[in-house]
Amino acid sequence: MSSRLISIGMPIYNGGKSVQRALDGLLGQTYPHFELIISDNASTDGVTQAISEEYAQRDSRIRLTRQPVNLGAVPNFLWVLNEAKGTYFMWAADDDFWSANYLEKLAARLDEVPEAILATPQVQVATTFRNGEKEQEIVPAAPEGGREAIIEAYIQNFKSCIWIYGLYRTDWVQKHAAEWHNYPPVGGDVVWLWGVILKERIVGNSQATFFYTANHNARKELTYRENVEMCGEMFYHMFRLSWRQLPARDRWRGLVNACRHYYRHHLFRKDLLITSIRITRIALLWCWIGLETGVRRTISRLLPSFARRGNHIAETGSSAVEAPGYRDSPPEQRHAT
Structure with a gap:
């Protein structure tokens, strides 16, 4: 087992009782060498603050900061990253869960492949739709076979963007995560990870499982125009990244792949071209x-x-x-x- 320190950044805001389940999942990891950085983004529900303070008093590996004002979602994500002191880093949401061997398996994968900057898990997605229907789906870890195989997997299943909750090399992600500010607030994670896939080495470990919760009732419902604007902005950035980051011989293939991803998951899936x-x-x-x-x-x-x-x-x-x-x-x- 690796002995490197892992930093876990948990930005929270009005998470309620789900924070307790998430903290139990992290503190129950088989890998003990980690620090848990919690940034309470000025929660107002009372429950979130009480639970996080209780756990911080119980476990010395937890560093809790309550922000005096709400920083916004992306700045809060970047805040916990900048506080990281470990060799490896991962983000943790307050409503998700992890298999007990999550840190152990992903850290071992990064140890095995020194040139990799991100180790991705298998993802089990639990989706609750606005009409009350629920859906379970398995998203495989990043496949072997090189960048082309990973790009194809990313295109085939848009939920592969959840790989963003994998384990990174801290020095790399601290240098590059601020690029997120260049992308739209909605969908910026998809664009940012697309850029990572195009230029960096990514590996996977299917023995580590991430349990991701997607509740559509908790999200703002976008208008038709907002959907169009978001999709157009994502398309522009994915196109630009494909052109600028790939070598000349691969640029047109990268542009085609950006078009495929955009059409498959943001025009076709959202029924924007249904008539x-x-x-x-x-x-x-x-x-x-x-x-x-x-x-x-x-x-x-x-x-x-x-x-x-x-x-x-x-x-x-x-x-x-x-x-x-x-x-x-x-x-x-x-x-x-």
Whole structure:
């Protein structure tokens, strides 16, 4: 058994009694060399704070921090990562569960393959739909056979994005996780993991099982336009990552794979193209969204040049009219798109 320290980052918010089940699963691991970093994102239910404080007093491996204000979901995920001190790192949600050998098996897999940055488990997904129906599904661990086999597995089953809860090398993930900020809040994990798969070595161990809970009733239901915008933004980023991260000989294949993933799991699965009317609507909406984005970016690029011209005219004694409040606004607002 490996003796490396593993850091577990658990960002929590109003998890209620499910936090207790998650903590029991982590503290019951056969691998004892870990630290558990809990960040309570200013929970308001009372139960979450009480349970986490009780467990922190009981086990010295737990480091509990209660945030004074809500940081947001992604910043809270990154906060626990930045606090990690171990050689390996994993994220843990407050409503999931793990087989008792989870840490032991994934750590051993990373020890076996020094060039791998992520070891993925087998995932058992329990989904509760809005109509009350429930579904169980098994998502295999990352297959052997190289990057092409892993890309194919990722395309065939969109729930493979749950591999993101595998075990990482801490130094690598601390350098690259902030890239998540570049992607949409909804679906950003899918895009980020796509980039990881394209450029890094990933391994799997089917002896470790992750029990993932997907409750659609607890999620915000997106409107048609929000779905279209989210899918379009994900498509753009997956396309861009495929073009920039793959060698020239593999770029077109990467773009085709990005198209396949996008169509299979975000257009077809969400029924966005179920009728000719919807196809027309999505095409027109994309054109409109693209026009809006183009106009905003054009304006943001022109404003600095107008400001520089105004400065030159002022220096020569002439008068110029500047955009109201432009000079007083911070740079990040002036160049926002």
